[in-house]
Amino acid sequence: MTMPQHSSVENDLLARARKVLPQGSLGNVHLPDEYDFVVSRGLGSKIWDSSGNEYIDYLLGSGPMILGHAHPLVNKASMDALKEGTTFFTQNRYAIELAEEIVKAVPCAEQVRFTTSGSEATFQALRIARAKSGKDKVLKFEGGYHGINDYASISVTPDNPLPFPVPKKSIAGIPQAVVDTVLIAPFNDIETTVSVIEEHAKDLAAVIVEPVQRLLEPRDGFLHALSDACKRNGVILIFDEVVTGFRLAYGGAQEFYGVTPDLATLGKVVGGGMPLAAVAGSAELMSVYDSTIASSEEYVHQGGTLNGNPLACAAGLASLKELNKPSVYETYHSRGRKLKQGLQKILDASGVSGFVSGSDVFFDIFFTDQPIFDYRSTLSSDKRLNGVFDRALIHHGVFKNAGKVYVGTCHTEDDVNVTLEAFTYAISAVENALG
Template sequence: MQISESKRLFAHAKTFIPGGVNSPVRAFRAVGGEPIFIKKADGAYLFDEDGNSYIELINSWGPMILGHNHPMIREAVIQAMENGTSFGAPTAREVEMAELIVKMVPSVEKVRMVNSGTEATMSAIRVARGFTGRDKFIKMEGHYHGHGDSFLISAGSGAITMGNPDSPGVTVGTAKDTLLAPYNDLEAIERLVEANKGEIAALILEPVPGNMGLTLPLPGYLEGLREICTREGIVLIFDEVMTGFRLAKGGAQELFGVTPDMTTLGKIIGGGMPVGAYGGKKEIMQFVSPAGPVYQAGTLSGNPIAMAAGLAMLRYLDTHPEVYAQLALIGRKIAEGITKINHDQNLNYTVNFVGSMYSLFFTQQPVIDFESAKTSDTVLFGRYFQEMLKRGVYLAPSQFESLFLSTALTDELIGRILLAHEESIRVIHQ
């Protein structure tokens, strides 16, 4: 039997790349089998190296809000490349991008461009520490803020203990300044603050987490965090790398009406190109070099190709707010359709959704934090993933990743997704 091109490429890749992939989730270890190597993407589809096509619900982990290979963004990139790919010097597009972000995001008065979400979150924490003169910060269990050392921390023995390194190479010294709390638990935050009075520089969270599966803030939770941080002089940071410009023009902070002190961004502002940004109040951002003493730099920051793609995307979203109603309708049709199919088959699995993001958890209890997310049956999810793949629907290869929808999903494609779900859920429960 002839081996598939994806299998051949994966075997070859493992000779030169750790695990054969350049980001761990791509290896399919959480769902079984081997990864599919993608050749191209267009609209709502991915096409693999073997000529198979898939309706896909990841959209490069969020940025392809208008679908893949959108003509407007493609043309912007082509035009920008005619003038060169990198200058390592200021450009007009950087200024235009900064002005547009400040206009669209409620919390941002000044912004610094970087090259990834990880860079953005690392830099935001550094600036918050420099601004407050404090060392510690709070993060939430199950929230992912990139692979910076201080973020790869797991929970200790209780809400007020120090964190423990979650990866070899992360030192105990780094971990000691990271405090852990469960998401959606204001009392835990109050205990941490009381136990570390005057020592906490920042509190960072995904206002709508997407890295333990999609989980929503309980009523009053974000407002409660804002109140605590204001009272204690703690810099409140919303990591909106996933949700920024996706849930609303101004991100989750606009949707929920809670304004943080700083915001980290990525994904959509590059229109699919590598990019990130962090911004916030003027008095905080003035601490960033060369305006202030907190150092952060990057040769490719504000790269002209990434700026061109991002500007095309953001300008479209800024002038076409109806996109968000369209995305919300698509998300509702899929999430409610899946819920109805599950109910008809007496399966009370949890479906969380907001706007164009959703997760199907293979658990019957509500998912509101990392602990409840972990009650999901990951083996069953793996089987479900493979059955959906057989039917031409490409999901995130992990139970603990949100799905991201695009405007390229027509009613006909939504129908095919729901039919694939109905058939897949039936097979895995036979």
């Protein structure tokens, strides 16, 4: 297998990018220079770089493109909406219909507020909880990712974690006053988590959790016990379903695990690839947004120029319509399972220690022989080998970003078979790198 060749047109684009974009990137994907590329288009499960190299895409726009790129029905829906105008700042029928569909699908949702990004949605969910409870503190799990707002950017990837529940800011620019309102607990350790909740209940507004934290599945009973502890202690439970919403099941992780939180955040799939996310919850909690109570202590103003943008809502609605067809999730998950289990088998047959971790439809490898169950246990894995694995896949025409294989309903049996060959090749590259 050879390295994809890059044309002078693509090299020129990359050079221009490095001048005007910090690190030449949009902040999301950082490839070594020799692998860096500029995507030119996508169709179904494939993307092409600006030199014409084709890749089976397991980044899928970081998850929104679950149905594949340029899906004809999703494109048609947003183009039809576009003919009627681009944005209005006011109610539009697509936003109302999408909110209705979310309320039908997502167990905790009685009402929905749209935002433009998942980071805004998690920020809003935490604000609703603080407004409603009158309490300031929030608990997040070590290693959990909730976007780039200040509250979310704490204890995300600490090299030297502190004792629980002490928070550690993950990036510069976060005020210490914000850091001091965040408590940190270990995912999948219910005893420690409950003791933090109980000790801080009188100041604690909310617990926010990714039901599948990055690549860590919840242990049996963890989410149920978390929900019970929140209820007992008067703390609002937020499921951050930006990744899991409409992906683990049509009703998200809430349906999949049978645990209903107080609030949920949605993003990625729900906007069909357009800039759209949402916070959803009971009418009682969402009443903080009611401007007729503007003089009350609970009132939260939430606006946004592109909230509920009609093109994004039309794309989201069309995507949900496709996903809600019979047996879509069965086929989707069984295809993902074939890839995930196939990769574990390839690893087991090699001389490389590793676990494939995550759900059936988003997963990656931890290169370690130690069990993986929380953020600290992931520190035993050799991340350098993930780089070797990911780069070797590129040689084989398969693209994934660091941290996740996102499987889509667009991936065909053929894609799966080619990808399993690519996995075999990439694991032997890892074996070679180990010497």
